[in-house]
Amino acid sequence: MKTNSEIEAIVNGVLTKYQKRGGSYKLFEDIMLEEGIVFKEINSANQNFVGALTKGNTGQKSYIFINGNIDNTGRRHFTIAHELGHYFLAHQLKDNSIYCSNTDIAEEGNQFDPIEREANYFASCFLMPEEKVKVAFLSILENRSRKKIKDFLLVKNDYTFGIWVLIRDELTKRYGVSEAALRYRLQYLRLARFEFGR
Ligand SMILES: [Zn+2]
Known part of the structure:
Protein backbone atom coordinates (compact mmCIF):
# COMPACT_ATOMS: atom_id res chain seq x y z
CA MET A 1 0.00 0.00 0.00
CA LYS A 2 1.31 3.44 -0.89
CA THR A 3 0.47 6.85 0.49
CA ASN A 4 -0.36 9.77 -1.77
CA SER A 5 2.97 11.43 -1.09
CA GLU A 6 4.84 8.24 -1.96
CA ILE A 7 2.89 8.07 -5.23
CA GLU A 8 3.64 11.73 -5.90
CA ALA A 9 7.37 11.14 -5.39
CA ILE A 10 7.29 8.28 -7.93
CA VAL A 11 5.42 10.48 -10.43
CA ASN A 12 7.95 13.27 -10.02
CA GLY A 13 10.78 10.81 -10.58
CA VAL A 14 9.21 9.70 -13.86
CA LEU A 15 8.53 13.28 -14.98
CA THR A 16 12.04 14.51 -14.13
CA LYS A 17 13.48 11.69 -16.19
CA TYR A 18 11.31 12.54 -19.20
CA GLN A 19 10.93 16.28 -18.85
CA LYS A 20 9.47 18.24 -21.74
CA ARG A 21 7.66 21.52 -21.97
CA GLY A 22 3.88 21.58 -21.98
CA GLY A 23 1.49 18.84 -20.99
CA SER A 24 2.88 15.56 -19.68
CA TYR A 25 0.72 13.65 -22.17
CA LYS A 26 3.35 14.57 -24.74
CA LEU A 27 5.71 12.21 -22.90
CA PHE A 28 3.67 9.04 -23.42
CA GLU A 29 5.56 7.94 -26.51
CA ASP A 30 9.05 8.60 -25.09
CA ILE A 31 8.29 6.84 -21.85
CA MET A 32 6.83 3.76 -23.51
CA LEU A 33 9.70 3.54 -25.97
CA GLU A 34 12.29 3.78 -23.20
CA GLU A 35 10.50 1.37 -20.88
CA GLY A 36 9.84 -1.16 -23.63
CA ILE A 37 6.08 -0.85 -23.39
CA VAL A 38 4.10 -1.68 -26.52
CA PHE A 39 1.02 0.50 -26.99
CA LYS A 40 -2.06 -0.72 -28.85
CA GLU A 41 -5.53 0.61 -29.38
CA ILE A 42 -8.26 -1.96 -29.67
CA ASN A 43 -11.71 -1.05 -30.93
CA SER A 44 -14.01 -2.88 -28.59
CA ALA A 45 -17.72 -2.38 -28.06
CA ASN A 46 -17.30 -3.83 -24.57
CA GLN A 47 -17.93 -0.95 -22.15
CA ASN A 48 -16.12 -2.84 -19.42
CA PHE A 49 -12.82 -2.70 -21.23
CA VAL A 50 -11.31 0.77 -21.13
CA GLY A 51 -7.63 0.05 -20.58
CA ALA A 52 -5.28 -2.77 -19.64
CA LEU A 53 -1.69 -3.44 -18.67
CA THR A 54 -0.28 -6.82 -19.65
CA LYS A 55 3.10 -8.45 -19.34
CA GLY A 56 4.27 -10.87 -21.99
CA ASN A 57 5.01 -14.44 -20.90
CA THR A 58 8.73 -13.87 -20.79
CA GLY A 59 8.08 -10.91 -18.52
CA GLN A 60 10.33 -8.65 -20.58
CA LYS A 61 7.86 -6.55 -22.51
CA SER A 62 4.78 -4.83 -21.18
CA TYR A 63 1.73 -3.91 -23.20
CA ILE A 64 -0.75 -1.12 -22.67
CA PHE A 65 -4.07 -1.58 -24.44
CA ILE A 66 -6.73 1.06 -24.53
CA ASN A 67 -10.18 0.97 -26.03
CA GLY A 68 -10.05 2.87 -29.32
CA ASN A 69 -13.69 3.84 -28.87
CA ILE A 70 -12.87 6.40 -26.18
CA ASP A 71 -13.76 9.56 -28.08
CA ASN A 72 -12.85 12.13 -25.44
CA THR A 73 -9.18 13.22 -25.59
CA GLY A 74 -8.99 13.96 -21.87
CA ARG A 75 -10.43 10.56 -21.02
CA ARG A 76 -7.99 8.91 -23.42
CA HIS A 77 -4.97 10.60 -21.83
CA PHE A 78 -6.22 9.80 -18.36
CA THR A 79 -6.60 6.13 -19.31
CA ILE A 80 -3.05 5.89 -20.70
CA ALA A 81 -1.63 7.66 -17.63
CA HIS A 82 -3.68 5.33 -15.39
CA GLU A 83 -2.15 2.26 -17.07
CA LEU A 84 1.33 3.78 -16.73
CA GLY A 85 0.41 4.16 -13.06
CA HIS A 86 -0.10 0.40 -12.70
CA TYR A 87 3.25 -0.05 -14.42
CA PHE A 88 5.35 2.43 -12.42
CA LEU A 89 3.70 1.62 -9.11
CA ALA A 90 4.65 -2.00 -9.81
CA HIS A 91 1.18 -3.30 -9.09
CA GLN A 92 0.77 -7.02 -8.75
CA LEU A 93 -0.70 -8.41 -11.97
CA LYS A 94 -3.20 -11.25 -11.92
CA ASP A 95 -2.37 -13.76 -14.68
CA ASN A 96 0.05 -11.16 -16.08
CA SER A 97 -2.69 -8.56 -16.63
CA ILE A 98 -4.79 -5.82 -15.12
CA TYR A 99 -8.01 -4.98 -16.95
CA CYS A 100 -9.56 -1.64 -16.06
CA SER A 101 -13.24 -0.88 -16.50
CA ASN A 102 -15.07 2.40 -16.87
CA THR A 103 -15.59 2.63 -13.12
CA ASP A 104 -12.00 1.66 -12.27
CA ILE A 105 -10.67 4.64 -14.19
CA ALA A 106 -12.20 7.49 -12.22
CA GLU A 107 -10.96 10.96 -13.07
CA GLU A 108 -12.53 12.23 -9.88
CA GLY A 109 -10.45 9.88 -7.80
CA ASN A 110 -13.14 8.33 -5.63
CA GLN A 111 -12.34 4.71 -6.26
CA PHE A 112 -12.74 2.00 -3.63
CA ASP A 113 -10.26 -0.58 -4.92
CA PRO A 114 -6.85 0.56 -3.57
CA ILE A 115 -4.92 -0.50 -6.69
CA GLU A 116 -7.26 1.46 -8.95
CA ARG A 117 -7.26 4.42 -6.56
CA GLU A 118 -3.46 4.51 -6.69
CA ALA A 119 -3.40 4.37 -10.49
CA ASN A 120 -5.97 7.19 -10.65
CA TYR A 121 -3.96 9.35 -8.29
CA PHE A 122 -0.83 8.61 -10.33
CA ALA A 123 -2.65 9.73 -13.50
CA SER A 124 -3.87 12.91 -11.82
CA CYS A 125 -0.34 13.88 -10.65
CA PHE A 126 1.24 12.78 -13.90
CA LEU A 127 -1.03 14.86 -16.14
CA MET A 128 -1.20 17.83 -13.77
CA PRO A 129 2.00 18.07 -11.69
ZN1 LIG B 1 -6.63 0.26 -13.50
Whole structure:
Protein backbone atom coordinates (compact mmCIF):
# COMPACT_ATOMS: atom_id res chain seq x y z
CA MET A 1 0.00 0.00 0.00
CA LYS A 2 1.31 3.44 -0.89
CA THR A 3 0.47 6.85 0.49
CA ASN A 4 -0.36 9.77 -1.77
CA SER A 5 2.97 11.43 -1.09
CA GLU A 6 4.84 8.24 -1.96
CA ILE A 7 2.89 8.07 -5.23
CA GLU A 8 3.64 11.73 -5.90
CA ALA A 9 7.37 11.14 -5.39
CA ILE A 10 7.29 8.28 -7.93
CA VAL A 11 5.42 10.48 -10.43
CA ASN A 12 7.95 13.27 -10.02
CA GLY A 13 10.78 10.81 -10.58
CA VAL A 14 9.21 9.70 -13.86
CA LEU A 15 8.53 13.28 -14.98
CA THR A 16 12.04 14.51 -14.13
CA LYS A 17 13.48 11.69 -16.19
CA TYR A 18 11.31 12.54 -19.20
CA GLN A 19 10.93 16.28 -18.85
CA LYS A 20 9.47 18.24 -21.74
CA ARG A 21 7.66 21.52 -21.97
CA GLY A 22 3.88 21.58 -21.98
CA GLY A 23 1.49 18.84 -20.99
CA SER A 24 2.88 15.56 -19.68
CA TYR A 25 0.72 13.65 -22.17
CA LYS A 26 3.35 14.57 -24.74
CA LEU A 27 5.71 12.21 -22.90
CA PHE A 28 3.67 9.04 -23.42
CA GLU A 29 5.56 7.94 -26.51
CA ASP A 30 9.05 8.60 -25.09
CA ILE A 31 8.29 6.84 -21.85
CA MET A 32 6.83 3.76 -23.51
CA LEU A 33 9.70 3.54 -25.97
CA GLU A 34 12.29 3.78 -23.20
CA GLU A 35 10.50 1.37 -20.88
CA GLY A 36 9.84 -1.16 -23.63
CA ILE A 37 6.08 -0.85 -23.39
CA VAL A 38 4.10 -1.68 -26.52
CA PHE A 39 1.02 0.50 -26.99
CA LYS A 40 -2.06 -0.72 -28.85
CA GLU A 41 -5.53 0.61 -29.38
CA ILE A 42 -8.26 -1.96 -29.67
CA ASN A 43 -11.71 -1.05 -30.93
CA SER A 44 -14.01 -2.88 -28.59
CA ALA A 45 -17.72 -2.38 -28.06
CA ASN A 46 -17.30 -3.83 -24.57
CA GLN A 47 -17.93 -0.95 -22.15
CA ASN A 48 -16.12 -2.84 -19.42
CA PHE A 49 -12.82 -2.70 -21.23
CA VAL A 50 -11.31 0.77 -21.13
CA GLY A 51 -7.63 0.05 -20.58
CA ALA A 52 -5.28 -2.77 -19.64
CA LEU A 53 -1.69 -3.44 -18.67
CA THR A 54 -0.28 -6.82 -19.65
CA LYS A 55 3.10 -8.45 -19.34
CA GLY A 56 4.27 -10.87 -21.99
CA ASN A 57 5.01 -14.44 -20.90
CA THR A 58 8.73 -13.87 -20.79
CA GLY A 59 8.08 -10.91 -18.52
CA GLN A 60 10.33 -8.65 -20.58
CA LYS A 61 7.86 -6.55 -22.51
CA SER A 62 4.78 -4.83 -21.18
CA TYR A 63 1.73 -3.91 -23.20
CA ILE A 64 -0.75 -1.12 -22.67
CA PHE A 65 -4.07 -1.58 -24.44
CA ILE A 66 -6.73 1.06 -24.53
CA ASN A 67 -10.18 0.97 -26.03
CA GLY A 68 -10.05 2.87 -29.32
CA ASN A 69 -13.69 3.84 -28.87
CA ILE A 70 -12.87 6.40 -26.18
CA ASP A 71 -13.76 9.56 -28.08
CA ASN A 72 -12.85 12.13 -25.44
CA THR A 73 -9.18 13.22 -25.59
CA GLY A 74 -8.99 13.96 -21.87
CA ARG A 75 -10.43 10.56 -21.02
CA ARG A 76 -7.99 8.91 -23.42
CA HIS A 77 -4.97 10.60 -21.83
CA PHE A 78 -6.22 9.80 -18.36
CA THR A 79 -6.60 6.13 -19.31
CA ILE A 80 -3.05 5.89 -20.70
CA ALA A 81 -1.63 7.66 -17.63
CA HIS A 82 -3.68 5.33 -15.39
CA GLU A 83 -2.15 2.26 -17.07
CA LEU A 84 1.33 3.78 -16.73
CA GLY A 85 0.41 4.16 -13.06
CA HIS A 86 -0.10 0.40 -12.70
CA TYR A 87 3.25 -0.05 -14.42
CA PHE A 88 5.35 2.43 -12.42
CA LEU A 89 3.70 1.62 -9.11
CA ALA A 90 4.65 -2.00 -9.81
CA HIS A 91 1.18 -3.30 -9.09
CA GLN A 92 0.77 -7.02 -8.75
CA LEU A 93 -0.70 -8.41 -11.97
CA LYS A 94 -3.20 -11.25 -11.92
CA ASP A 95 -2.37 -13.76 -14.68
CA ASN A 96 0.05 -11.16 -16.08
CA SER A 97 -2.69 -8.56 -16.63
CA ILE A 98 -4.79 -5.82 -15.12
CA TYR A 99 -8.01 -4.98 -16.95
CA CYS A 100 -9.56 -1.64 -16.06
CA SER A 101 -13.24 -0.88 -16.50
CA ASN A 102 -15.07 2.40 -16.87
CA THR A 103 -15.59 2.63 -13.12
CA ASP A 104 -12.00 1.66 -12.27
CA ILE A 105 -10.67 4.64 -14.19
CA ALA A 106 -12.20 7.49 -12.22
CA GLU A 107 -10.96 10.96 -13.07
CA GLU A 108 -12.53 12.23 -9.88
CA GLY A 109 -10.45 9.88 -7.80
CA ASN A 110 -13.14 8.33 -5.63
CA GLN A 111 -12.34 4.71 -6.26
CA PHE A 112 -12.74 2.00 -3.63
CA ASP A 113 -10.26 -0.58 -4.92
CA PRO A 114 -6.85 0.56 -3.57
CA ILE A 115 -4.92 -0.50 -6.69
CA GLU A 116 -7.26 1.46 -8.95
CA ARG A 117 -7.26 4.42 -6.56
CA GLU A 118 -3.46 4.51 -6.69
CA ALA A 119 -3.40 4.37 -10.49
CA ASN A 120 -5.97 7.19 -10.65
CA TYR A 121 -3.96 9.35 -8.29
CA PHE A 122 -0.83 8.61 -10.33
CA ALA A 123 -2.65 9.73 -13.50
CA SER A 124 -3.87 12.91 -11.82
CA CYS A 125 -0.34 13.88 -10.65
CA PHE A 126 1.24 12.78 -13.90
CA LEU A 127 -1.03 14.86 -16.14
CA MET A 128 -1.20 17.83 -13.77
CA PRO A 129 2.00 18.07 -11.69
CA GLU A 130 1.45 20.25 -8.62
CA GLU A 131 4.11 22.84 -9.35
CA LYS A 132 3.05 23.40 -12.96
CA VAL A 133 -0.67 23.52 -12.24
CA LYS A 134 -0.28 25.82 -9.27
CA VAL A 135 1.78 28.40 -11.14
CA ALA A 136 -0.48 28.29 -14.21
CA PHE A 137 -3.71 28.44 -12.20
CA LEU A 138 -2.64 31.30 -9.94
CA SER A 139 -1.30 33.41 -12.77
CA ILE A 140 -4.52 33.12 -14.82
CA LEU A 141 -6.56 33.74 -11.67
CA GLU A 142 -4.70 36.93 -10.80
CA ASN A 143 -4.88 38.16 -14.36
CA ARG A 144 -8.52 37.43 -14.97
CA SER A 145 -9.75 38.72 -11.64
CA ARG A 146 -7.55 41.82 -12.00
CA LYS A 147 -5.71 40.81 -8.83
CA LYS A 148 -8.87 40.82 -6.76
CA ILE A 149 -8.62 37.08 -6.15
CA LYS A 150 -5.15 35.81 -5.38
CA ASP A 151 -4.85 32.30 -4.07
CA PHE A 152 -8.17 30.48 -4.01
CA LEU A 153 -11.21 30.45 -6.28
CA LEU A 154 -14.65 29.62 -4.92
CA VAL A 155 -16.75 29.09 -8.04
CA LYS A 156 -20.38 30.13 -7.62
CA ASN A 157 -23.23 31.28 -9.86
CA ASP A 158 -21.75 34.76 -10.15
CA TYR A 159 -18.78 36.48 -11.81
CA THR A 160 -16.47 33.74 -10.43
CA PHE A 161 -18.09 31.33 -12.89
CA GLY A 162 -16.85 33.44 -15.79
CA ILE A 163 -13.32 33.36 -14.41
CA TRP A 164 -13.58 29.62 -13.99
CA VAL A 165 -14.65 29.14 -17.63
CA LEU A 166 -11.51 30.97 -18.80
CA ILE A 167 -9.26 28.93 -16.52
CA ARG A 168 -11.02 25.68 -17.46
CA ASP A 169 -10.71 26.28 -21.19
CA GLU A 170 -7.03 27.11 -20.97
CA LEU A 171 -5.90 24.41 -18.55
CA THR A 172 -7.92 21.48 -19.95
CA LYS A 173 -6.31 22.25 -23.30
CA ARG A 174 -2.79 22.74 -21.93
CA TYR A 175 -2.77 19.53 -19.88
CA GLY A 176 -4.95 17.48 -22.21
CA VAL A 177 -7.41 16.58 -19.45
CA SER A 178 -11.17 16.60 -19.00
CA GLU A 179 -12.97 19.19 -16.91
CA ALA A 180 -13.73 16.53 -14.27
CA ALA A 181 -10.06 15.63 -13.91
CA LEU A 182 -9.02 19.28 -13.69
CA ARG A 183 -11.65 20.10 -11.09
CA TYR A 184 -10.63 17.15 -8.94
CA ARG A 185 -6.96 18.14 -9.08
CA LEU A 186 -7.64 21.80 -8.25
CA GLN A 187 -9.79 20.83 -5.27
CA TYR A 188 -7.19 18.36 -4.09
CA LEU A 189 -4.51 21.05 -4.26
CA ARG A 190 -6.86 23.43 -2.42
CA LEU A 191 -6.80 25.95 -5.23
CA ALA A 192 -10.51 25.93 -6.00
CA ARG A 193 -13.89 24.76 -4.82
CA PHE A 194 -17.07 24.43 -6.87
CA GLU A 195 -20.46 25.49 -5.58
CA PHE A 196 -22.30 26.51 -8.73
CA GLY A 197 -25.66 24.97 -9.46
CA ARG A 198 -26.16 22.47 -12.21
ZN1 LIG B 1 -6.63 0.26 -13.50
